[in-house]
Amino acid sequence: RIVYVNGSYVPEEEAKVSVFDRAFLMADGIYEVTTVVGGKLIDFAGHMARLGRSLAALKMTPPADTEALLAIHRELVVRNGLDEGLIYLQVSRGSADRDFSFPPEGTPPTLVLFTQKVAVLERESVRSGIKVASVPDLRWGLRDIKTVQLLYPSMAKMEAKSKGADDAWMVESDGTVTEGSSNNAYIITKAGTLVTRALSHAILHGITRLAVLRLARETGLTVEERSFTLDEAKDAREAFITSASAFVTPVVSIDGQRIGDGTPGETTKRMREIYIAESLATAI
Ligand code: PMP
Structure with missing residues (x-):
């Protein structure tokens, strides 16, 4: 599988996130799951609207705009030949030394997306x-x-x-x-x-x-x-x-x-x- 991590498309074995990532240490991360059928995304706009609400509620920096996120979703569909399944997207507050205070302003968020080939129509x-x-x-x-x-x-x-x-x-x-x-x-x-x-x-x-x-x-x-x-x-x-x-x-x-x-x-x-x-x- 090809996954997306912080700007790169890499084989899953090569994908890396810091051990200091806030999602790993503090569950300081949010996610969305969008379903793919026939290679197309179901209710992408709805999922991105909710992502925006989760980001705002946690005062997290958006990792990319909706158009860029759509491009990443589509690229993963193509690279993985995904006809039917799911695309998981996770954003965390990024990595910083472990501390209950949020990391300083400007700390880049971590953005990870991957696909899952699963049947959704026939179950x-x-x-x-x-x-x-x-x-x-x-x-x-x-x-x-x-x-x-x-x-x-x-x-x-x-x-x-x-x-x-x-x-x-x-x-x-x-x-x-x-x-x-x-x-x-x-x-x-x-x-x-x-x-x-x-x-x-x-x-x-x-x-x-x-x-x-x-x-x-x-x-x-x-x-x-x-x-x-x-x-x-x-x-x-x-x-x-x-x-x-x-x-x-x-x-x-x-x-x-x-x-x-x-x-x-x-x-x-x-x-x-x-x-x-x-x-x-x-x-x-
Ligand atoms: N409730 C909870 C607790 C969930 O985790 C989910 C799925 N993520 C839902 C409801 C259903 O939400 P959606 O229809 O957006 O997948």
């Missing part, structure tokens, strides 16, 4: 739906900033897997679901209303979420952006998750409790089709 998880297990949400409070501190979500996913599930749904102390370990969480109530948590510091503002809610409203679904409890979710007609790589993926059980008849829901399947059709039509 077993879509045919069968996924099982989720609830875990307490013990992450920090600024979950709307897409930082590389992914240890708790990683632990949550392992905990869910140890219980025989595929992923975790994280739950606040008041019993409401925040989101999945790396995706946003939704239910469709018995009355047919699509419910997902409202935007706040409590969840990542998914780029897929934005598109799916817009498309759901356009198709005439009633959408409520509000918190829902784990109990309400277990009693729902359908459930699903969204992310750049999962698109819309059905959830068929929560803590061993079947959702609906235990198979992917009809509205969920329709939303996946609509989302994919629009994403492919607008990919760049």
